[in-house]
Amino acid sequence: MQQQFEPSGIPVGCPAHGNIQLFGPEFGSDPEAYYAHLRSKGPSSPVDIAPGVEVELVTSYDASLYIFQNPGSFVRDSRRWADLNAGRVPEDSPALPMMGYRPNALFSDGAAHARLRQAVTDSLATVDEGRLARKTRQSADYLISGFSSDPLGQAELMAAYAQPLPLLVFSDLFGCPPEIGDRVITGISGIFEGTPDADVVLGGALTELIALKRRQPGEDLTTRLMVHSARLTDEEVLHQLVTLLSGGTAPLTAAIGTSSALYLSGDWPTGLPIEDAVVQTLWNYAPIANYAAHYPTHDVELGGRVLRANHPVLISFAAANTDPKLTEHREHRSAKAHLAFGAGPHACPAKDPAFMIAATAVESLVNRLPDVETRVPFKELVWAPSPWSRTLMTVPIRFTPRTVLSAAASRSTAAGTPPGAQSSVSANPPSAVPASRPAYAAPQHKGKLFSRFLAWTRGE
Known part of the structure; x- marks a missing residue:
C-alpha cells in the first residue's frame, strides 16, 4: 500500500490503524514532511513502521534523550513486545529482523x-x-x-x-x-x-x-x-x-x-x-533514521501521550536531530550533541x-x-x-x-x-x-x- 498525501500536504493514515505509514517511496522521497506533521501531534505519535506493525515514534530531541537516559522505565528486550506475543505482527514482516530479540548487548x-x-x-x-x-x-x-x-x-x-x-x-x-x-x-x-x-x-x-x-x-x-x-x-x-x-x-x-x-x-x-x-x-541525515526500540515497563505519560507498557517506542534519530526546538540553539551545543549514535x-x-x-x-x-x-x-x-x-x-x-x-x-x-x-x-x-x-x-x-x-x- 502506497502512502498518499491530502491536498494540505498531510500524509494519509493507514486504513487499519489510522496511523501515518513510515515506509514506501513517498516517505523515502520526503521524510522531513512526515516528521514535521508528526511533530504537530506532540513529542511522539503512533505510526506504522511496516505493514500491520504499529509503534510509537518519538520525534522530539528532549523526549528521546529522556527515554535514552531512563533505562529503568524503558528497556530494550523485545521479548516484551505485546503485539508480537499476541500474534498480531505478520510472520514475514520486515520489522522482525530489525526489532526481533537477539542475545546481544543491543537487546539486553x-x-x-x-x-x-x-x-x-x-x-x-x-x-x-x-x-x-x-x-x-x-x-x-x-x-x-x-x-x-x-x-x-x-x-x-x-x-x-x-x-x-x-x-x-x-x-x-x-x-x-x-x-x-x-x-x-x-x-x-x-x-x-x-x-x-x-x-x-x-x-x-x-x-x-x-x-x-x-x-x-x-x-x-x-x-x-x-x-x-x-x-x-x-x-x-x-x-x-x-x-x-x-x-x-x-x-x-x-x-x-x-x-x-x-x-x-x-x-x-x-x-x-x-x-x-x-x-x-x-x-541532518542521521544514518540510522528510526530505530532503538524501547519497551516501557509500565504506562508512562510523556508530553501528553501515554506510552503503553510493553508496546514498542522507537526513536526517530532523524527527526530528533532536526527538531526545531533544538535547531534554534544548536550552534551553542557541542558538535557531538546529536543523537546519531x-x-x-x-x-x-x-x-x-x-x-x-x-x-x-x-x-x-x-x-x-x-x-x-x-x-x-x-x-x-x-x-x-x-x-x-x-x-x-x-x-x-x-x-x-x-x-x-x-x-x-x-x-x-x-x-x-x-x-x-x-x-x-x-x-x-x-x-x-x-x-x-x-x-x-x-x-x-x-x-x-x-x-x-x-x-x-x-x-x-
Whole structure:
C-alpha cells in the first residue's frame, strides 16, 4: 500500500490503524514532511513502521534523550513486545529482523547488558587508532583502484566505494583469514540485499572464525572478545560479532556516501574541513533514521501521550536531530550533541572509530582523486525508501582517470623506474571509449573481495 498525501500536504493514515505509514517511496522521497506533521501531534505519535506493525515514534530531541537516559522505565528486550506475543505482527514482516530479540548487548538490559557491553567496549578499546586509520586508507585505495582508471572518469560511489569499504575494514578488524573473510562479506552483504540463506552463510563463517581463534588466538577483535574476563560463550561471541557487523556496515555506508556527496557538492563552503561534512551528515541525515526500540515497563505519560507498557517506542534519530526546538540553539551545543549514535547506557560503543573511518574514507577519496566531483546536485540525489536508515541510492561522480597502486606495487614499480615516477597515484589521459560503453560501471565486488584485497596489498 502506497502512502498518499491530502491536498494540505498531510500524509494519509493507514486504513487499519489510522496511523501515518513510515515506509514506501513517498516517505523515502520526503521524510522531513512526515516528521514535521508528526511533530504537530506532540513529542511522539503512533505510526506504522511496516505493514500491520504499529509503534510509537518519538520525534522530539528532549523526549528521546529522556527515554535514552531512563533505562529503568524503558528497556530494550523485545521479548516484551505485546503485539508480537499476541500474534498480531505478520510472520514475514520486515520489522522482525530489525526489532526481533537477539542475545546481544543491543537487546539486553541490566546486568546482562552490562556484562556483554563491557566485553565489547573493552575489546574495542584495544583497537589501535593509527592502525585502523591505515587499514581504512588501504581499503579505500584498493576500492578506488577499481574505478579510478575508468576511461570516462566516472563511477557510482555507493556500490563501488561506500558499501564495500566498511566490510573490508571489519574483516581485517575481526582477524579473518582470506577465505572466511570472503564468506563474511558475502553473508553480511546478502543480508542487506535480502539474499536467501545469507544469515546461514554469515553464521557459518563466524562460527569457523571463532573455532579458528580458539586454536590460534590473534591480535584482533574476535580474540579480544573471546578472552575477555566476562567469559562469553562462543554463541555470545558470535552474536556480538553479528551486531558489530550489521550495526556498523549500513550506518557507515550511509555516512561515507552522504558525507562524500555533501563535501563534493558545489554548495559545500570552500575551506570547511571534511570532518564538518561528517558532522553535518550525523546531524541532518542521521544514518540510522528510526530505530532503538524501547519497551516501557509500565504506562508512562510523556508530553501528553501515554506510552503503553510493553508496546514498542522507537526513536526517530532523524527527526530528533532536526527538531526545531533544538535547531534554534544548536550552534551553542557541542558538535557531538546529536543523537546519531544514541545516548545513555545503550549509546554506540564504537562512535569514535566510526567517525574516524567515515572521515578517513572521504579524505582518501579526495586525496586520490583531487578533482573528483558529483555529477548530480546534492538536492537531486535519491534516497532509499527505508524507514530504518537514511542512505543515498546512488552518488554518481566524475574525475580525471588515473591509476592507484598499492604501496607494495608502488615500491616495486619505483624500483625499476626513474626518480619522480614513484607516486602510488599517476594521472592517465582518457583513452578512446566505445560508443556502446555505459556512462559508468560499478566494479563487481561479489565473491572473494577480501582475498583480492589482501592480494592487492601485497602487490600481486
